[in-house]
Amino acid sequence: MTSDEGEKIVWQGKFITAKVNGKWEYVSRARGIRAAVILAIDEAGHVILVEQYRVPLGRNCIELPAGLIGDHDDVEGEDDTTAAARELEEETGYRAGRLESLGEFWSSPGMLSESYTLIKAHDLVKVGEGGGTDGENITVHRVPIADLAQFIAARRSLGDAIDGKLLLIMGGQFT
DSSP states (O other), rough: OSSSSSSEEEEOSSEEEEEEETTTEEEEEEEEEEEEEEBBTTTEEEEEEEEEEETTTTEEEEOEEEEEEESSSSGGTTOOOHHHHHHHHHSSSEEEEEEEEEEESSSSSTTTTTEEEEEEEEEEEEEEEEOOOOOOOOOOEEEEEEGHHHHHHHHHHHHEEOOOGGGHHHHTTTO
């Protein structure tokens, strides 16, 4: 069902746009920017996760590595797998021998129009420390998949937020 009133921009920043369409209020990425989320599992059965402070949550969050596609002028027009490779190495210090797109997904369709491409990283090689760029201050965690539920419970007890996409791994859907 669509609104007869049409979409109206209420506010727009560099990266997000607040919109209204009828009674619906929602947020989208500005300039058509999307995201790449990387599922990186090494040959020993460890998933590579990142921890970083998230301002909207006011605390650290445990997440899959991810980043925006084409968010800077120097990478305008880059494709999903190129962005995923760049973000994986910047954030975690791992390089993938092969990247596989698992499809496009939507983050929170009742509130956001943002989508992301889920990319599975194969044949991982540690090539650096990771940690992100521009003051991201990312901590990398290499967690055995068999211990993921306990890791998440421990991090939750410390007050960390847990990204819902980790349910994909806990359910064994993409491992």
